Amino acid sequence: MSDPSPDKQRAIGESTRAKEVLLGLQCRATVLVVGVTLAVSLAACLFLFKATTNFFEEQHTEETLRLADTVALAAAPYFESEDPAHLKELAREVSERDPILSVRFFSRDGRPIAWHRRAQCQIPDVTVAWQLGATDIPIGVSQFYPAQAESPAFAGIVYPVRRLESIVGGGDGVLGYVHIATSLEAFGLWTRQTVNFLTGVGLIVVLISMPLSYLAVRRLVRPINALCEAMAAFSSGYLDVRSRVDRRDEIGKLSATFNLMADQHQRAHESLIQLNNELERRVARRTKLLRHLATRDSLTGLHNRRYFDEMLRRRFAEAERYGHVISCMMIDVDDFKTVNDRLGHAEGDRRLVLAASVIRRQMRVSDVGARFGGDEFVILLPHTDREQAKTLARRISAELIAAQHENNVECPTTLSIGVADTIALEPRDAERLLQAADQALYDAKNTGKNRVESAPMPARLQEA
Structure with missing residues (x-):
């Protein structure tokens, strides 16, 4: 079989070197460091996102409760006087204020009395099926609803409307209920901004960590490569080759140990060469003597x-x-x-x-x-x-x-x-x-x- 051409040998050599680079310690360690950095950054971003989201939800819930309590206080006199017209006017007036999208008033038994929502704001009737006494109806708890095909994302809360005397003196005194839907547009905008910000931070961290990781790993791998080259040259017969790696860590200790081993091996090799040369000289002298004795007459010195x-x-x-x-x-x-x-x-x-x-x-x-x-x-x-x-x-x-x-x-x-x-x-x-x-x-x-x-x-x- 014929030998490969020089171009093919060169291509094989370049392919081999490329594989060594891709499978080398420097490449794998760099990928590992970047991967760990990316994973830590992603975990930190998720933690921050979750923490800030919880904080925003708590703030939004408190704001919604405050608005619901204010509306309930304003609607209490109209519930006592059974004046649906004023309740409707109150619902219209309140629903036009940000971030409220709609206001709905219900009687104590859950019957709708009055409601109003902003124009072109399709808020579903989430409380139509609400019945008094249902155990799964969260009273005074803000509920978050995702955006639908025709309705935006919003937070809704059902809050009791009480008599003024019961609020001051205690007791039940529930006259009815008010359902308030507040817009989550600001929350959505904040969420998108936060995601974009954290994504940008993550990309910046990755972009910064890649060259830094490469340089850090290169600083670690370069002396290892130099030590490997010295070992390869030494194993090829260049016994005077020594490692020039001078570090105060485990790699430096490995380099010093290799140099010590190389010195001992070289001295043993030189001693072996000297012994071998001396043995060859002795064998040559003995061979010459034996040849002389085998072909010469011991008395006269002539051939036998x-x-x-x-x-x-x-x-x-x-x-x-x-x-x-x-x-x-x-x-x-x-x-x-x-x-x-x-x-x-x-x-x-x-x-x-x-x-x-x-x-x-x-x-x-x-x-x-x-x-x-x-x-x-x-x-x-x-x-x-x-x-x-x-x-x-x-x-x-x-x-x-x-x-x-x-x-x-x-x-x-x-x-x-x-x-x-x-x-x-x-x-x-x-x-x-x-x-x-x-x-x-x-x-x-x-x-x-x-x-x-x-x-x-x-x-x-x-x-x-």
């Missing part, structure tokens, strides 16, 4: 036979592939057993070490020299034919004799050397080259020792 056998196969294969000549030289210390028997094994070892040092000095970098076993040595000579190998063999023999004369060695030892190359090799394989050099060594020892002999050439090459 195992290493030589491996290099012989490798160099022979290279010579066959690229078509160049390679020679092999087998060296034997003459009369080595006699030296051991007459002068001791320690002297024999010193002779071997001396021979090895001479061989090492005469070899090239590309040559491979090894102790083949006992008093025998072998040298592999890439890019060298038998004549060049014989020249090198003579130099090795001469240098060994010269070195023994310089050191006044008792009973100097000589070398018998056999040389073979791949030119006269049949069949052509590495083992056959080694056998040819060994046969040449055998010929050198049988023909008087202290000699250099080469493997015989095939008859076809001699004729050529």
